[in-house]
Amino acid sequence: MNQAVDAVISGQMGYMMASNRFNVPSSTLERYVQKRRKNPGADKTSGKYHTVFTAEQELELVAYLKDMQKQLFGMTMKEFRRLAYQLAEKNNCSHKFSKTLEMAEEDWVRGFLTRHRDLSLRKPEATSGARAMGFNRVAVLP
Structure with missing residues (x-):
C-alpha cells in the first residue's frame, strides 16, 4: 500500500495504474x-494509540515480572497496574493512568499483554515457606 501511495504522490502513475500494479x-x-497529502510529515505508523513506555522499558518490565515469578513472588493484576503507574511516574513518561487510584488502566494492561504474549497475569497461588525453602539447587539436584 505504501509503495502505491508513494507512486501516486510522486506522479509516477495514476490511481488506476497503481491500483492494478500493486493489487x-x-x-x-x-x-x-x-x-x-493532508499530513505529509506524519509517520506511517502514527495512530490513535501510543505506548506509554519505550520498547526497552517494556522489555525491562517483562524481565522483572519473569524474575519475580522465578522467585515465587507472583503478581496480581492490581499490583501490576500499580507497578506500571509507579514506573511511568518515576521515568516521567507521558501517560493517561488514573492519578487518583495511582494505577494503570485495564485497557493498557490488555494492550501490554497483547504485545507480550509470553506473559499471563493470574492470581498467584500461595506457596508455603517450607516448600519455597525446600526448592533450591541442593535439594532438587542431588
Missing part, C-alpha cells in the same frame, strides 16, 4: 493518498 483497491488507495 490494492482504488478507493482505498485514494483514501490513503488523501491522508498522506
Whole structure:
C-alpha cells in the first residue's frame, strides 16, 4: 500500500495504474493518498494509540515480572497496574493512568499483554515457606 501511495504522490502513475500494479483497491488507495497529502510529515505508523513506555522499558518490565515469578513472588493484576503507574511516574513518561487510584488502566494492561504474549497475569497461588525453602539447587539436584 505504501509503495502505491508513494507512486501516486510522486506522479509516477495514476490511481488506476497503481491500483492494478500493486493489487490494492482504488478507493482505498485514494483514501490513503488523501491522508498522506493532508499530513505529509506524519509517520506511517502514527495512530490513535501510543505506548506509554519505550520498547526497552517494556522489555525491562517483562524481565522483572519473569524474575519475580522465578522467585515465587507472583503478581496480581492490581499490583501490576500499580507497578506500571509507579514506573511511568518515576521515568516521567507521558501517560493517561488514573492519578487518583495511582494505577494503570485495564485497557493498557490488555494492550501490554497483547504485545507480550509470553506473559499471563493470574492470581498467584500461595506457596508455603517450607516448600519455597525446600526448592533450591541442593535439594532438587542431588
